[in-house]
Amino acid sequence: MHTRRDWITTPISTDLLRGALDLERTEHGWLPHRLPLRARKQIPDGQLAMAESQPSGVRLVFRTRATALELDTLPTKRVYVGAPPRPDGVYDLLVDGRLAGQAGVSGGNTLTIDMATGSVQAQPGPVGTLRFTALPDGDKDVEIWLPHNETTELVALRTDAPIEPAPDRGRKVWLHHGSSISQGSDAAGPTTTWPALAASLAGVELINLGLGGSALLDPFTARTLRDTPADLISVKIGINLVNTDLMRLRAFTPAVHGFLDTIREGHPTTPLLVVSPILCPIHEDTPGPSVPDFTALSTGQLRFRAAGDPAERAGGKLTLGVIRDELARIVEQRAAEDPNLHYLDGRDLYGQADAAELPLPDQLHPDAATHRRIGERFAKLAFTADGVF
Structure with a gap:
């Protein structure tokens, strides 16, 4: 003692x-x-x-x-x-x-x-x-x-x-930006958020810019990514733009280009991975905003629902399906001149079969077991011999 x-x-x-x-x-x-x-x-x-x-x-x-x-x-x-x-x-x-x-x-x-x-x-x-x-x-x-x-x-x-x-072990630095899922919402602990798990499996140093509710293509976030030394960079874009009903497709496309342009100002050749949203059934085809389900809250449960109207997609409202299609198109277009730019469909990390087995408890955020699954899959898809990193 x-x-x-x-x-x-x-x-x-x-x-x-x-x-x-x-x-x-x-x-x-x-x-x-x-x-x-x-x-x-x-x-x-x-x-x-x-x-x-x-x-x-x-x-x-x-x-x-x-x-x-x-x-x-x-x-x-x-x-x-x-x-x-x-x-x-x-x-x-x-x-x-x-x-x-x-x-x-x-x-x-x-x-x-x-x-x-x-x-x-x-x-x-x-x-x-x-x-x-x-x-x-x-x-x-x-x-x-x-x-x-x-x-x-x-x-x-x-x-x-x-x-x-501690001495520098010479490990590569992985800089990641995303939403509350990347920050670790509902993970069991700080080393079992999916980015922390993936970093541990890959043997890299993590800088996690997962920002709950705030992966919104903000220019100051792009400048932060630009100015932060890193060997590998990933940006997970989409769910918060639907959650907040922040912008329409007309604004989304140039905002993504501007975000990537800014990162490239500081990291012109660094491997850069754009990740689209994981499956989220309430917002696959229904725009936001996401709002608390007060019926569930009255029973002591915190859950969310989609408050948009699917018909509003015709007016440019964003759904996860719309965002995935546009991100894939943007990356394909840019990759013709940027061979170190890559795309990963978030449903490869958590898709239909996963949602049937491990549904999102509050309709938006994965639980601890799902964080582990996403982290293991990301490590395999991004960091192994055939991965983009």
Whole structure:
């Protein structure tokens, strides 16, 4: 048992963080961000501001002989009025690349969200402590993956032996952008979101720009992808454009071209994979927006339904079928001059047979088992000998 005087406190710094693009000093400590300050200044809504501050794919990585560690954090937890309570965010501990523990942090700030009215109420709360003990003795690489769905301020890191930044293992960096599915909605933990699983299987370093509700072809996101060093890039486009009913086909096509043009300004020859949406039955042929199913919410279930009219496709409204066809056409057109640009149909990751076996519980998001399936399939389709990466 370690007494308080046994602990060594190491300052939080970018040398210890991977997967974050910025680190903001706060009243309590340090807040990792997945979009840089320049982009954050242009964020138009609270949904994206919340999503980019949730540290999906962000981890503390260091080398140490320590057998015990503590991490003080200030999480921000979400409560949805009328919905079942959300579990605490999960922290995954990896030792030499293998899962060695999982835990949560109680306390923290609370956001109470009323989906019927759109109101949000914030309530401050106390700092909590994550603790892992009985780590194996000897030098080892330690990773603490932060919760993929819970804003997390890092307050203090303590160990019972000195730590140093982990050495660069020379692995390729995979930069991925997508929606809440890519961020990890309803995954079991931060290392079992489908991108984290795929990265682990492929042996690459992940930077996850999956942004819940916010894969909307925003120019500042494209500039972030352009300016972030990476060996491999993928962009998963579609579902949020339908969810939000943001644009019509006339705007979608040039927006996709502009998004890809911007990425290519910084990565002219990097392998770039465009991924269309996985199967989502409610929006295959029915436009958005997606809205909460308040009938289900009254019974304590959080589910969504499509509020659009299929007849509106004639006026240019987007469905997933329309988006897949157009993305395939755009990539085929551009690939004639860009041999490092590729397309993957999202239904190859999750299609009709998968939906029959593993239906989307809330009509939009995959569960933990489906995240594993998507991650394994993406690793096989993208990272094996015949894959585009």
